[in-house]
Amino acid sequence: MKYMLILRTTDEAKxxxxxxxxxxxxxxxxxxxxxxxKAGVLLAGEGLSDPEDGFVVDFEADRPIVTDGPYGxxxxxxxxxxxxxxxxxxxxxxxxSRAPLGPGSKLEVRRVTDEADFEAYADNEYVQKEAxxxxxxxxx
Amino acid sequence: MSDVxxxxxxxxxxxxxxxxxxxxxxxxxxxLAEDLAQEAVVDAxxxxxxxxxxxxAGAWLTAVAKRRAIDGWRRRARLDERYRVLAQQLxxxxxxxxxxxxxxxxxxxxxxxxxVLSREAQxxxxxxxxxxxxxxEIARMLLVPVPTVQQRIVRAKRTLSAxxxxxxxxxxxxxxxxxxxxxxxVYLIFTEGYAATRxxxxxxxxxxxxxxxxxxxxxxxxxxxxxxxxxxxxxEFQAARFAARVARxxxxxxxxxxxxxxxxxxxxxxxxxxxxxxxxxxxxxxxxALQAAxxxxxAVAPSVASTDxxxxxxxxxxxxxxxxxxxxxxxxxxxxxxxxxxxxxxPIVERLAAEGTLAxxxxxxxxxxxxxxxxxxxxxxCAQLRAAAELAGNERxxxxxxxxxxxxxxxxxxxxxx
Numbered sequence: 321m322k323y324m325l326i327l328r329t330t331d332e333a334k335x336x337x338x339x340x341x342x343x344x345x346x347x348x349x350x351x352x353x354x355x356x357x358k359a360g361v362l363l364a365g366e367g368l369s370d371p372e373d374g375f376v377v378d379f380e381a382d383r384p385i386v387t388d389g390p391y392g393x394x395x396x397x398x399x400x401x402x403x404x405x406x407x408x409x410x411x412x413x414x415x416x417s418r419a420p421l422g423p424g425s426k427l428e429v430r431r432v433t434d435e436a437d438f439e440a441y442a443d444n445e446y447v448q449k450e451a452x453x454x455x456x457x458x459x460x
Numbered sequence: 461m462s463d464v465x466x467x468x469x470x471x472x473x474x475x476x477x478x479x480x481x482x483x484x485x486x487x488x489x490x491x492l493a494e495d496l497a498q499e500a501v502v503d504a505x506x507x508x509x510x511x512x513x514x515x516x517a518g519a520w521l522t523a524v525a526k527r528r529a530i531d532g533w534r535r536r537a538r539l540d541e542r543y544r545v546l547a548q549q550l551x552x553x554x555x556x557x558x559x560x561x562x563x564x565x566x567x568x569x570x571x572x573x574x575x576v577l578s579r580e581a582q583x584x585x586x587x588x589x590x591x592x593x594x595x596x597e598i599a600r601m602l603l604v605p606v607p608t609v610q611q612r613i614v615r616a617k618r619t620l621s622a623x624x625x626x627x628x629x630x631x632x633x634x635x636x637x638x639x640x641x642x643x644x645x646v647y648l649i650f651t652e653g654y655a656a657t658r659x660x661x662x663x664x665x666x667x668x669x670x671x672x673x674x675x676x677x678x679x680x681x682x683x684x685x686x687x688x689x690x691x692x693x694x695x696e697f698q699a700a701r702f703a704a705r706v707a708r709x710x711x712x713x714x715x716x717x718x719x720x721x722x723x724x725x726x727x728x729x730x731x732x733x734x735x736x737x738x739x740x741x742x743x744x745x746x747x748x749a750l751q752a753a754x755x756x757x758x759a760v761a762p763s764v765a766s767t768d769x770x771x772x773x774x775x776x777x778x779x780x781x782x783x784x785x786x787x788x789x790x791x792x793x794x795x796x797x798x799x800x801x802x803x804x805x806x807p808i809v810e811r812l813a814a815e816g817t818l819a820x821x822x823x824x825x826x827x828x829x830x831x832x833x834x835x836x837x838x839x840x841x842c843a844q845l846r847a848a849a850e851l852a853g854n855e856r857x858x859x860x861x862x863x864x865x866x867x868x869x870x871x872x873x874x875x876x877x878x
Contacts, residue, residue, distance in 0.1 A: 358562070358680045360676030407666070407670070408466070408469070411470040411473055413467075414470040
């Protein structure tokens with residue numbers, strides 16, 4: 321089964337990171353990623369640039385509103401992810417707990433759905449189409 | 461099962477092989493190393509529910525196992541020099557020094573797949589030592605009772621001990637055959653999951669996933685061995701088709717009938733990347749890489765008809781020269797039948813039948829039946845398909861073969877087949 325480790329960081333964690341030598345952060349993350357590579361469990365992972373570079377699409381109003389910059393007042397931001405292939409929930413938790421993160425960071429760990437989750441809707445036009453979309457995305 | 465037990469199992473999967481590898485280097489005995497590590501796990505089960513799981517669980521388990529080894533040797537009435545030195549060395553190593561060494565794990569891989577062991581012993585031992593699986597998990601995956609797995613592992617460890625197998629990475633001159641044994645064990649684990657030979661579950665993904673994980677571990681340990689990447693590529697391509705290989709009622713779907721949009725494109729891409737790593741090493745494609753290249757031809761083709769069958773025939777010819785086997789010839793026959801027609805393929809199959817090397821396997825009569833059917837020789841085709849069904853070890857496969865024969869017999873009397 322696949323799990324996504326979703327990294328959420330707060331202003332506190334961001335501030336703490338500025339105290340550190342960025343090279344050290346890269347080294348710690350690199351060692352963590354390497355340990356998962358060596359164990360054969362890491363399928364994918366990406367980090368995201370600063371939230372200031374991003375924008376938000378809000379569905380509060382009648383029409384979606386696009387605003388620049390980070391979310392208003394939440395201060396907890398999605399800043400990267402890993403996808404692991406493991407045998408159990410506990411194994412996902414074990415890898416997650418080894419991430420080189422400190423106070424102010426959280427990992428939300430979620431199972432990635434697979435076809436089995438949509439078994440009851442296998443006849444749905446879009447469930448069938450999705451497989452085709454995956455093909456397009458995978459070969460783009 | 462308690463939460464701590466489940467956590468320990470997860471930790472064991474990650475750390476177990478490296479702990480055993482470290483202890484095996486220290487004690488020179490895989491069986492003893494594993495016993496010590498297991499005793500440490502029992503200690504952990506006793507202590508961790510109270511004390512909590514230590515921050516570096518791997519180091520904790522290794523230290524406890526080492527202490528147990530020293531205590532055991534201390535208790536020996538006549539402590540010989542070897543044990544005195546070992547105990548001394550173990551004493552001197554501080555427990556927070558524990559840093560697993562990749563080479564230790566590699567030595568363990570070669571030991572678990574040593575040619576003195578039968579395949580029956582290598583598979584559970586590899587899953588146990590290198591995969592970090594519990595005996596229960598292995599039993600469930602291999603569809604054998606727990607005591608059987610335990611027995612095989614115990615016997616395997618005794619065999620290694622009796623044969624005085626050193627825990628070393630082989631010398632370069634014996635590397636070839638020994639690496640072949642390691643890759644063979646991993647691929648066997650994969651194929652056992654890929655086409656379950658027993659029982660009625662067509663694909664046991666768990667086992668195939670485990671083999672893939674072992675393959676990726678090997679690729680990390682031996683990055684400059686082309687065949688390791690070739691094996692990973694082959695398994696990625698084959699696993700990418702899992703979702704499409706089973707119909708919703710659990711029956712197998714053959715390549716020609718598979719909905720290719722259900723193949724996992726991301727996984728196919730991983731397979732292609734592994735094959736590129738083979739080529740980047742510049743030492744040519746070995747037998748696993750050639751099989752991967754064949755799987756790649758299927759993976760990138762939009763349909764059976766538009767598959768590059770000529771290229772597949774070439775690849776099978778190369779594979780047949782590198783690793784001659786009747787199964788490769790049989791597959792080549794199938795490819796030839798697709799490239800230039802069943803009339804060209806039938807002689808290959810008939811020669812194989814005459815040689816009798818595949819007697820007892822359902823593969824030959826099932827291919828022969830297909831070819832005869834395409835040539836319009838219906839009665840002979842039915843007989844072959846029925847014979848194949850009788851030989852199939854998997855109930856689902858048997859049903860498919862009987863179904864084909866029924867359809868053929870039906871079409872023969874009532875008009876064209878659907």
